[in-house]
Amino acid sequence: MHLVPADRADRRTIDGHRVCDAIAAIGEPGHVRAWADRFSLLADPKRLALLLALHRTGPLAVSDLAIATGMNDPAVSQALRLLRAAGVVEGEKEGRIVRYRVVDADIASLLKQCATSSRPSGL
DSSP: OTTSOGGGTTSOOSSHHHHHHHHHHHOOHHHHHHHHHHHHHHHSHHHHHHHHHHHHHOOEEHHHHHHHHTOOHHHHHHHHHHHHHTTSEEEEEETTEEEEEEOOHHHHHHHHHHHHOSSOTTO
């Protein structure tokens, strides 16, 4: 049990080798936190709806996203600001119009899976 931290080394295990495998699978706490933060972006149904729309259709303006999702323009803008700050979307300005698109490949992969599945597994 070479991967068990010293503060947990005195605890009884049933499958010690699996405990080490589990610790290795979890990895660094910072990496886990970063992924948890990314998943939190998808946890909000309105943000997820925006991302699904952008993923499926490509670049869209705030007003078009508002119509597609049933949100108002300020709410869409606020959600896009958060997604842009997280590096998930980028805006491309064309005159006075800014069209947003998904630029995070990992998030795009998750959206693809979400879009092709009729419902989450286990539900």
